[in-house]
Amino acid sequence: MGDDSDFEVDVFDRVGEAELAELERPRKSQRISKGLPDSREDDVFDDLDEADLAELERPTKRLKTSAGVSNAQSHLALAERILKEKFGYPSFRHEQAGAIQSILAGDNALVIFPTGAGKSLCYQIPAIAFPELDKANNRRGSSTAGVTLVVSPLIALMKDQVDALKKRGIPADSIDSSKSWDDIQRIYASLRESKLRILYCAPERLNNEGFVATIGDIPGGIRLLAVDEAHCVSEWGYSFRPEYLKVARFADEVKAERVICLTATATPDVAKDICKTFRIKDACVFLTSVYRPNIMLGTRMPKLKTECDNRFEELFSFLRTHPGPTLVYVALQQQAETHAQVLKDQGFNAAAFHAGMKKEEKLFVQDDFMTGKIQIVCATIAFGMGIDKPDIRNVIHWDLASTVEEYSQQIGRAGRDGKKSYCMFYLAPSAFYLRQVFARGDLPARQSLKRLISNILDQARGLGVNQVFKVSHYQQEREYDIRASPLSIIYATLELHFGFVRAITPEYTTYKFEAMRSYYPKIKEDKSKEAKAILSSATKKLKFHHIDVNAAARDAGLDRNDIVKKLNQLNERGHIKLQTKGLEHRYVIQKELPKTKEDIEAVVDKIYAQLQQRERDALNRGREVMDLITGNKCFARALAEHFGMGLPGGKPSCGHCTYCFTRRSVRPPAQPREPTTAASIQRVLQATTVRDDPRFLARVAYGIKSPRVTQLKLDKSPVFRSLAHHDFEVCTV
Incomplete structure (x- = not known):
């Protein structure tokens, strides 16, 4: 058949009429699909045959919980009624029912479903069910109904889901950087009055003193803490984020009644980490196969004329023969801009999306893509997470995804409506270069690490156990040439592996506020020590009142948090417009810190060895993606095996990926x-x-x-x- 570089036939076009008929046969759900919302999340597996369904929907042994069989049945009946009345779906799919029953019974749970398979229903339905359960059991009144708090790093997901919930009459909102001062006041008032059932926030929000204080005072407390993208909890996972360590601590500190963790990309080892962190029993882990029978996975190695130009020629051809909403993933922000322009020059309706764009521009592109005004988005990984658009027909990778997990998430955005969709990888000879750039940028020089550790110890010198020191991460990044992500990991290592320090709520160095008309009457009638301290300490300069929170607390004999809490209360009730800046991270000393040169060197050696291993892991993850798309195995099977699963029914291959069609691997030329x-x-x-x-x-x-x-x-x-x-x-x- 010749070299791979000579193979010009679009492998997807080789699917015969019989195969197409099988892939596109009428789905059983069509008899009940009329009148359902267009964005149904859990119909992505409707094309499975009976053997597939038997494997994926096998009876679960986990439905019997500590609440007993009768309670489990009543919980399920309530959940099914909410599903029909609020969401318009006739029944649960796969493991949704089991996860929801576990939560309603008071257990913590882990849900591992592929992108678009209905994870959000697993916390949305319990959030709606709690007040009804309270009423049936005479437990608490409507004024103390509590709230379900969803921690998610994705503003796009928050916006999308809040909009969808509000359309269904479900009181939900989010606190994020896009919210105005008036929006925040309205949300806080709704929390105090128990009018919100679901509130979304980012994990970084848990560092905000005012937010944590407000959440701690919600009538009824946190009924359910939902941790989205929970794989970020795992230290050795592909996307570890130290902020997520604080989520587990937050759950304990606010006494969240139960926790549900959700992810689409947990390998078996990562799942174990999540369960350990949130004390989840094995019986409360619910997972669904990543296999998507309507997704056609392809890889192309374009001929080398001029590499980039030839790839564009193939891209143009593909898009003309495969119309529909399309995502083109690139590695760099500049690529998103240039590729979108190249496509527009060819007459395609395309736009760019990346993290460097203004917030308003990103929302504009997102909304236009969702409504069909834009057909193609050229994007970095900043786009797509939480986007629930069921009719995305194509997902194209221009550069190598950083991990198999990232690749799985991105292709999982295609074909959520169950219709045939295409995922094409245009493999370039230099594909691995950018992955090295990203991976190698996070390892600092050893001498930089040593200077940083010495600086941290200097900050804490003279302090004893349980005393607090403050640092500016921003200054340390610049001074020691260490990126933000590895710097956070270094501090997490000092906490997790050495037990030297514990991160606590950061503080702002500067507090100032604009006094509203009601401020003076309110602050003067308030006889509390905190109000008196604020009134006497705040000095007005031009438009703003400035207050040294630490000095005010010290002079009044109060705790700093008391002053902060009062300021936030005034802010929440609209009496002031509070502004903060100068974030300082705070750490409490847990035990005696190393003092000798030898002990300090040992700490540096261990942390540097771990950072080196992270670099190797990052490079290896890039190679895993390359191996997946160039290996001698069915793509779908290789993808399932990465997550500890196989294809439904033990099938050896999917029958509709590049490897299954050609029976040979695609090999890029050695660079x-x-x-x-x-x-x-x-x-x-x-x-x-x-x-x-x-x-x-x-x-x-x-x-x-x-x-x-x-x-x-x-x-x-x-x-x-x-x-x-x-x-x-x-x-x-």
């Missing part, structure tokens, strides 16, 4: 490494006076940004990325 010469290194040295860090110089040569690179504007220099096709390890020597 030769250029030798590193003395002259090329000399040019880098001439561009900067830095001589204390070989890894820093290698970053510049390889094209990897860091705080120090940006500060010295070396990313604008001709030598930046000048050795991109060389061996990075050689460049660091």
Whole structure:
């Protein structure tokens, strides 16, 4: 058949009429689909045959909970009624019912469903059910109904789901950076009056002193804490976020009644981490296969004329023969812009989306894509999470996804309506380069790490156990040339592995407020010590009143949190417009810190070894994606096996991916490494006076940004990325 580079036939076009008839046969759900909402989340498996369904919908042994069989049955009946009346669906699918029954019975649960398979119903239905259960059991009144708090890193998901819930008459809202001051006041008032059933927030919001204080005072408390993207909890997962460690602590501190963790991308090891963190029993883990029979997975290795131009030619051809809403994923923000423009020049209705765009621009693109005004979005990973658009026909990867989990999430956005959809990977010879750039940028130089650890110990020197010290992460990033993500991980390591410190709620260094008309009457009639302290300590300068919270608390003999809480109450009730800035992270010392040179070196060695392993893991995850799309195995089967599963019914292959059609792997040509010469290194040295860090110089040569690179504007220099096709390890020597 010749080389892969000569194989020009679109493999999807080789599907015969019989295969198409099988893939597109009328779904059983069509007899009940009329009148259902267009964005039904849990119909993605309707194309499975009876054997597939028997495997995926096998009877679960977990429906009997500690509440007893009769309670489980009544809980299920209530949940099914809410499902029909509020969401318009006739029945639960797969493991939804079991997860919901566990939550209603008071257990914690972990839900692992593929993207678009209905995870959100697993916390939305319990949130609606709690007041009815309270009424039936005479437990509490409507004024103390409590709230379901959903922690999610995705503003897009919050917006999408809140809008959908409100349309169904379900009181829900979100607190995020897009909200105005008036919006926040309205939300806080609804919480105090028990008018909200569901509130969404980002994990970073748990660092906000005012928010944590307000949530702690909600009448009825937190009935359910839903942790979305829960794989971020796992330290060794592909997307570990230290902020998520605080979610588990927050659950304990606010005495959340129960917790549900949700993710689409948990490998068996990550699932164990989540269960350990949130004390979830094995019987309360609910998972559904990642297999999507209506998704056609493809990979193409374009011929090498000029690599980029030829890929564009194939992209144009594909889009003309496969119309419909399309996502084109790229690695860089600039690519999103240029690719969208190239497509527009060819007559396609395309737009860019990336994290560097203004908030209003991103919302505009998102809304236009959802409503069909824009057909193609060229995006970085910033787009798509939480987007519930059922008719996305194509997902195209222009660059290598960072992990198999990320790839699985992105292709999972296609074909949620159960109709045939296409996921195409245009493999470039240089595909792995960008993955190295992202992975290698997070490992600091060892001497930078040592200086950072010494600085942290200096901050804490002279303090004893249970005393608190403060640091500015922003200043440390710039001073020690360490990115924000690894810096957070370093602090998490000091906490998790050494037990030296514990992160507590950060503080703002500056508080100021604009007094509304009601401020003075209210503050003067308030006889509390906190109100008196604020009135006597706040000084007006032009428009704003400024207050030193620490000094006010000290002079009044109060705790700082008492002053902060009172300020937030005034803010929530509309008497002031409060502004804060100058975030300082705070850490409480848990035990005696290392003092000797040898002990400090041992800490540095262990943390640096862990950071090196993270770099290796990140590089290996990129190779796993490459292996998946270039391996000698059915793509769908390889994807399922990555998550500890197989294809339904033990089938060896899906029958409709590139490998299944061709029975051969797609292999990119090896990219030769250029030798590193003395002259090329000399040019880098001439561009900067830095001589204390070989890894820093290698970053510049390889094209990897860091705080120090940006500060010295070396990313604008001709030598930046000048050795991109060389061996990075050689460049660091």
